[in-house]
Amino acid sequence: MTDQNQATEPPIAERPPTPAKAKAQKLTSLRRDPNGWLILLLGLGAPIAYIIAAGGSGLGLWGWQAGLAALPWIILTALAALVLAVGVIILHRRKGRKTRWPLLGLGVLATLGFLGYLLPYGVAYITLPAIHDITTDLADPPQFTALTLRPDNWDNIPGVDDGDMRGMNPRQRWATEHQDAYPDIRSVRIDQPVAVVIEKAKRLAEDRGWDIASVDPAAGNLEATDTVSLFRLKNDVVIRARAAENGAASIIDMRSVSRVGVHDLGVNAKRVRQFLSDLSGTTTAASQ
Structure with missing residues (x-):
């Protein structure tokens, strides 16, 4: 009986490792994966550095220019x-090695998530004009009285070297770029008196x-x-309502201007x- 039992038992070298031993082997494998650690460090380091740069600017530890730089x-x-x-x-495949995924995979996922977060901003930077003053009325924008329009508002307007805008002053170039990029930004008509619309606009702004x-x-x-983003960038807004149809309706114009940046x-x-x-949705619902 003893000889038969010994014959059927697998050799010690072929026995599956115990859970504790398997865990120890996995930890040893992770420790011996310098490439994985480096990728994870870079993948997590980028979004962490972004939070520090933007958050520090927002807290006033350094200027927004330094954070963006x-x-x-x-x-x-x-x-x-x-x-x-x-x-x-690629190197592992060429050498027939098995890729160690835990650290490398986490690093790649962190990187892709961070770049995916930034992608819309990159697309906007490439496709939209470098302007920061947006309004529904290009000919007669609402004016700030309590707040102050930035003194460099018309500086650095693009189009100086554009042949189609040759001879235009900065404000004319701004209006041209604005109209081309945002043709849908227009005045809105609301079937409510001016005072009612402004009160509702106040509640929306507070919300x-x-x-x-x-x-x-x-x-x-x-x-x-x-105030927006981790950078705590401020954007000033003015809303203007003018009476129409003997006061039964209002024509609403709006202007939003970034305090800093181009x-x-x-x-x-x-x-x-x-x-x-x-x-418009609030006032329409209230009038029904």
């Missing part, structure tokens, strides 16, 4: 993680967390500031669209 280097770090990961995978600088329902004016990446146009859409 770090962004290209942060993006290069993320791209380096991807390039290294692809290189490691969005905007800082109200001034509101005058009788005069049809509201000014506020919206290119707003389309955020002001998005703000105007969403706010006027919500305002």
